[in-house]
Amino acid sequence: MNCQEIANLRDGYLDGELDALTSQKIEQHLKACSKCEEAYAVNTALARAVSQALPYYKAPIELRQRIRISLGEAISATTNRGAAGEDLLAVRRPERVRRGVFSEMSWNWLALAAAIVLAAVIGSTLLPRLHQPGSDEFLATQLIASHVRSLMANHLTDVASSDQHTVKPWLDAKLDFAAPVLDLSGDGFPLIGGRLDYLDNHAAAALVYQRRKHFINLFIWPTTPGDSKVETIVARQGYHLLHWSDGDFTYWAVSDVNISDLENFKQLFEQQTARR
Amino acid sequence: MPFVTPVTNQIAMAVTLEADYAFDAEYLRSGAKIVKFAVIQKQEEQSADQEHQLASFEAMMLPHMDAAYNLARWLLRNEQDAQDVVQEAYLRAFKSFRGFHGSNGRAWLLTIVRNTSYTLLTRNNAVDLTTTFDEEIHASGQESVTPAMILEHAEDAELVRNAMDKLPAEFREILTLRHQESLSYNEIGEILKVPIGTVMSRLARARGKLKEYLAARISQEK
Numbered sequence: 001m002n003c004q005e006i007a008n009l010r011d012g013y014l015d016g017e018l019d020a021l022t023s024q025k026i027e028q029h030l031k032a033c034s035k036c037e038e039a040y041a042v043n044t045a046l047a048r049a050v051s052q053a054l055p056y057y058k059a060p061i062e063l064r065q066r067i068r069i070s071l072g073e074a075i076s077a078t079t080n081r082g083a084a085g086e087d088l089l090a091v092r093r094p095e096r097v098r099r100g101v102f103s104e105m106s107w108n109w110l111a112l113a114a115a116i117v118l119a120a121v122i123g124s125t126l127l128p129r130l131h132q133p134g135s136d137e138f139l140a141t142q143l144i145a146s147h148v149r150s151l152m153a154n155h156l157t158d159v160a161s162s163d164q165h166t167v168k169p170w171l172d173a174k175l176d177f178a179a180p181v182l183d184l185s186g187d188g189f190p191l192i193g194g195r196l197d198y199l200d201n202h203a204a205a206a207l208v209y210q211r212r213k214h215f216i217n218l219f220i221w222p223t224t225p226g227d228s229k230v231e232t233i234v235a236r237q238g239y240h241l242l243h244w245s246d247g248d249f250t251y252w253a254v255s256d257v258n259i260s261d262l263e264n265f266k267q268l269f270e271q272q273t274a275r276r
Numbered sequence: 277m278p279f280v281t282p283v284t285n286q287i288a289m290a291v292t293l294e295a296d297y298a299f300d301a302e303y304l305r306s307g308a309k310i311v312k313f314a315v316i317q318k319q320e321e322q323s324a325d326q327e328h329q330l331a332s333f334e335a336m337m338l339p340h341m342d343a344a345y346n347l348a349r350w351l352l353r354n355e356q357d358a359q360d361v362v363q364e365a366y367l368r369a370f371k372s373f374r375g376f377h378g379s380n381g382r383a384w385l386l387t388i389v390r391n392t393s394y395t396l397l398t399r400n401n402a403v404d405l406t407t408t409f410d411e412e413i414h415a416s417g418q419e420s421v422t423p424a425m426i427l428e429h430a431e432d433a434e435l436v437r438n439a440m441d442k443l444p445a446e447f448r449e450i451l452t453l454r455h456q457e458s459l460s461y462n463e464i465g466e467i468l469k470v471p472i473g474t475v476m477s478r479l480a481r482a483r484g485k486l487k488e489y490l491a492a493r494i495s496q497e498k
Contacts (some may be wrong), residue, residue, distance in 0.1 A: 011480040015454065017461045017472075038423045043483050046490075049394035051455035053433040054440060059345035063359045067341070067366045071334070074367055075326040119315035137327075235316050259312075 001029050006036050014043055097099065101121045139200050139252075140234050140241055143222065146197055147254040150206070157193030157208050157217065167194040171205050177251065179205040179220040180273045187217070187268050209265070216255040216265060223250045233259060242266055335375045338367065340382045343457055344389045349402045349453045351393040352444055361396055367391040380463065390449065396446060421491035427492055440487035447482035452477060 006029050012018045013026045030037045050180070150156050160168040168181035171194050183191040186212065195206040197219060204221040227250045232243040242253045242262045251269075253262055311365065344365060348358040365388045369376075378384055429435055442446060453459045460474045468475065 005298070008480075009482065010475050012461075015461065017481070018478065042423045042426050042487060043432075045427050046436075047455055048484050049430045049433075049436040050440065050451050051458075052432065052488075054456070055437070056342070056456055057346045057349040057358070059341040063345065063362060064338075064341060066359070067338075067363050068334075070363055070367055071330060073369055074370060075323070075330050115312040115315060117321065118312055125488075168462055181415055182475065210374050233316075235313075238313075259316075 001025050003029075003033060003036055006033070007039070007252060008032075010036070010040055010043060011089070012049060014040065017199050077140070087259055100180070140236060141219075142199050142253050143219060143241055144237060144239050146206070146219070148218060150195065150213060156195070158195045160193040161192075162191050164191060167191065167207070170194060171196075174205055175205055177205075177222045177249075179207075181205075181207060182263070182269060182272045184209065184268050184272070188212075189265050189268065211255070211257050211261055213259045216253055216257065216262070219252040219254070220249050223248060235259070244270070246270070289351055329373065330370070333370050336381045337369060337385055340385050343364075343382055344385055345369045347386055347449065347452055348389050348393050348457060350440075350448050351390070352396065353441060357396060362389060367473045368392065380466075382457075383463045383466050386453070386457075387469075390467060391496070394445075421494050425494055426487060429490065434492055435490065436486075439486055439493055442489050443482065443485055446478065447485055448477070450478050451482050451486070 006049070008027060009018060009022065009026060013023055018026070159167055161167050162183060163186065164181045164183045167177075171181065172178045174196055181194065185191065189209045192208040192210050192215070195208065197204045197206045199219060199221070202221055202224070204219045207218040207220065209216040209218065219273055223245055226244065228243070231245075231247045232241075233240040234243075239254060239256055240262050241257050242259070244251050244266060251266075253266060255262060341362065344362045348361045348365075349355065351357050352361060363377060369385055369388050370389065376384055440451065443451070450464065450468070453464050459467070463473045463474045465472050470478070
């Protein structure tokens with residue numbers, strides 16, 4: 001090999017991209033030719049300078065956050081596409097079909113419209129959940145598991161009483177917070193009792209309510225900074241989960257009753273806690 | 277009923293009406309429920325699928341954010357532009373993630389970062405897209421700089437960085453990919469969409485240019 005051929009292959013040799021035979025030939029030439037050897041040494045030094053002396057710019061923290069947020073928005077945008085054109089967040093509560101009102105409009109259309117609005121609202125309440133897919137998924141699984149276990153193992157309640165003044169002191173004594181306990185039997189949700197549970201890495205109060213033949217587990221724990229404050233509905237495996245939060249506590253209602261019953265329950269519960 | 281007074285008749289009619297209505301309302305409400313349930317179910321499925329996609333995308337691509345940012349930063353020579361480009365590139369990558377079945381996530385992401393960077397460079401009419409003839413550097417007496425002097429100054433980070441910043445974009449990117457990301461010729465060729473032979477010759481020219489600029493700097497300092 002002459003010096004020109006070496007010059008053409010020198011960079012490939014430096015980067016270890018040549019076959020063994022060619023590499024060996026170049027090696028031999030470099031040993032013998034000081035001029036080529038020097039040029040090779042300079043290139044090696046430059047390569048080292050680029051890899052070591054030059055800064056390697058690491059992605060700033062705010063860029064990481066920006067990207068995670070924009071990815072979350074990207075998926076919620078596609079999920080909601082076609083649900084509704086206008087600002088979904090302007091509507092918070094599901095619209096109800098008013099009963100007993102005869103109008104010229106067909107019931108079918110009213111029902112369909114209500115269903116669409118409801119779906120849109122549910123879609124919008126689901127959005128915040130999408131930003132952190134892992135944790136809420138896991139929590140929902142835990143909640144359903146706890147609900148199912150409570151019905152399965154004949155361990156629905158630790159303290160069986162329809163009297164809120166019996167259940168509340170019992171729970172208060174076992175927990176380091178005072179969860180609101182209400183009897184809603186006047187509204188068709190009689191209190192069955194209370195139970196202790198452990199969810200999402202902290203102790204929780206579980207209140208058990210009955211709705212006709214169905215049970216509702218209401219899980220309560222003090223709101224931590226990591227808890228979502230946004231009302232959320234999750235439907236999974238035939239169960240509905242409804243999440244809300246007031247200043248002090250985080251609530252998760254889990255049941256196989258339908259969503260509107262669960263929402264009704266939530267509203268009653270909220271009204272009564274606000275009244276006290 | 278053999279005999280019905282008008283009053284009872286009315287009551288009977290009302291009861292029937294109410295019953296009819298109740299049946300209809302119940303029926304329609306359950307119909308609405310089915311629609312509602314179907315809509316929820318659909319949305320749930322869609323969002324679950326999307327979440328799954330996002331989770332696997334994040335697991336595969338977020339670890340390469342430093343590589344993406346470093347390349348964009350060297351190409352654009354500006355922190356803010358680099359951030360914008362990387363964010364844009366991640367969104368583009370996520371949108372076409374379903375079509376990605378390769379194993380080299382980093383090379384794939386860097387290809388998108390590079391394309392996005394060039395879009396911005398072209399839009400800003402950047403003059404340094406390809407090799408430019410630099411009068412100032414050629415006029416200077418760099419011929420007097422010996423290889424030994426270059427070897428001596430190759431440790432000087434400030435000097436090397438200055439020379440690197442002067443290089444045209446195609447040389448900055450190939451040096452970054454080779455020496456900072458330690459990518460093979462094959463991977464670089466994949467990202468730049470050029471054959472391996474071109475990767476080698478471009479690297480050789482990039483190093484030659486870097487050496488030239490370094491020599492010019494050294495002779496200026498003398």
